[in-house]
Amino acid sequence: MPLFPFTIFIVEDNAWYSELLAHKLAQNSDYVVRQFTSGRECLKHLSEETPNLITLDYSLPDGTGEQVLAQLRERLPEVPIIVISAQENVSTAVSMLKQGAYDYFVKDEETADRLWFSALKVREQQELRRENARLRQQVGQKFDPAQALIGSSTKIQELLTLIDKASRTNITVSLSGETGTGKELVAKAIHFKSMRRDQPFVALNVAAIPRELLESELFGHEKGAFSGAVNRRVGHFEQANGGTLFLDEIAELDPNLQAKLLRALQERELLRVGGSKPIPFDARLMVATHRDLSLEVKEGRFRQDLYYRMLGLPIVLPPLRERGHDVMLLADAFLREFCAQNTLPPLRFSEQARHKLLQYSFPGNVRELKAVVELAAVLAEGDVIQPKDLSLRNGVATESEPTGQESLREQVSRIVQQSLDANNGNILQVAHLLKIGKSTIYRMIQNNEVRVR
Known part of the structure; x- marks a missing residue:
């Protein structure tokens, strides 16, 4: 995750102690540390x-700490404030926390270290919030899968219905399908329609x-857990706390980690690498794979208990x-988007180019279509856009191409049936798409060569 400038104000009238804290924090070269000897000086600098x-x-x-904290809270309600005091009075600490302090430290030989780790935690939280704000801006604060998942076919409408159902609860969602079909997009659609939409x-x-x-990526690690672990690290489960964790290509998970993931899901808590204290988490899980997980279980590569x-x-x-x-609906949308992003004049597909796209099987699915359209625009x-601009793979058989084992009439019937299924039985639309007379389709229905389902 990219880092951003991180500024820390130290408000401390003891010059020696202020330098001690500043020296410790400055060990992170990305931090900008400012020192102030009074609350008034700090408040003035806020402008x-x-x-x-x-x-x-x-x-x-x-x-007093209460007075300065109240003024800072009024000016900066979202900025974490850590109170550092020589007083060990519990009631004082409780009072400060109730007034909005992020944490309360008693001055001792470990204070600088505790401040160091708190700063790391605050920074990770703020980075995550920024990343999710950026993501929400990309997909829209009110994510509309009907716009993101473009299509009018029966299959895409059924998918939208499932997305709507999945968004109403916190049920785990397992997504499967060929590479390039948009599994992460569907996961985002469910998340941004759910009650967790404002969380990561x-x-x-x-x-x-x-x-x-x-x-370590999943569960995080403690300082010194292994060579190179110079600091504590929060893993993806903790980063997703309150929101959604999406694990793509879950079938590739190592068997040893499958057992640890199962335990975490059962107990709703995790152990950082090198840690001994269980950490509870509240993250909705969604997983995806292009493999048949049931087959992976049958062949012993994936745990059955984790699968269920x-x-x-x-x-x-x-x-x-x-x-x-849907191919053309997507192609037109990708073309408009690419032209707008690259300040190109509006482009359109010729009828021959549209026919070529509709006859291609797209083994790379939506991802391949997007790449083909963008290259064609260039x-x-x-x-x-003419057929010669469409760089499609050679030698890839489509479901609309002859296989050598069907008669011409069987091939025509199959193509018409596929189009009828994809367009909800709309005969006029199919006739327009396939450039055949609607009477031909009616005759095929009468002869039981195709049917409206």
């Missing part, structure tokens, strides 16, 4: 700079992380070749 974290001495020359959506591709690092724990609501995403005219001459 020039807003900090990410404030440490506040309880006893200052110009006011955290995604992790299990196959993209080396096995020796994956446990994660199965929840299974959602199978249809391949693009089964979605009929290659096109003028404002019309």
Whole structure:
């Protein structure tokens, strides 16, 4: 996750102690540390700079900790403030926390270290909030899967119905389907329609992380847990707390980690690598794979108990070749988006180009279609995309192509039936798409060559 500038204000009238805290924090070269000897000086500087974290001495020359905390809270209600005091009085600590302090430390030889770890935690939380704000901006504060998951086919409408049902509860969702069908997009759609929409959506591709690092990525690690673990790290489960954790390519999970994941899901708590204290979490789980998990279980590569724990609501995403005219709806949307992003004049597909796209099977599914459309927009001459601009793989048989084992009439019947299924039995629309007379389709229905389902 990319880091952003992190500014810390130290409000402390003891110059030696202020330098001690500043020296400790400055060991992180990304931190910007400002030191102030009074509350008044700190408040005055707020007009020039807003900090990410404030440490506040309880006893200052110009006011008590309660007074300065109240003024800072009024000016900066979202900024964490850690009160540092020589007083060990529990009632004082409770009072400060009730007034909105993020934490309360008693001055001793471990205070600087505790402040260091608190600063790391605050920074991770703020980075995560920024990342999720960026994500919400991309997908829209009110995520509308009907717009993101473009299509009018029966299969996509059934998918939208399942998304709506999945968003009403916290049931685990297991997504399956060929590579490129949009499994992460569906997971985001469910999250942003659910009650957790304002909490983090955290995604992790299990196959993209080396096995020796994956446990730390999932559960985090403690300082010194292994060589190179110089600081404590919060894992993806904790980052997703309150929100949704999406684990892609779950079938690639190492058997040893399968057991640890099962335990975490059963107990609703985790152990950081090198840690001994269980940490509770509240994250909704969604998983995805392009493999048949039931087959993986049968062949002994995936734990059966974990499979049933994660199965929840299974959602199978249809391949693009089964979605009929959705191909052109998606292609037109991708073309508009690419032209707008690259300040290109509006482009359109010629009829021949549209026919070529509709006849192709798209083994790479929606992801491949998007790549094909974007390249075509670059290659096109003028404002019309021609068939020669479409870089489709050679030699890929489509469901609409002859197989050598069917008669011409059987091939025509199959193509018409696929189009009828994809377009909800709309005969006029199918006739328009396939460039055949509607009377031909009616005759095929009468002869039981196709049927409206």
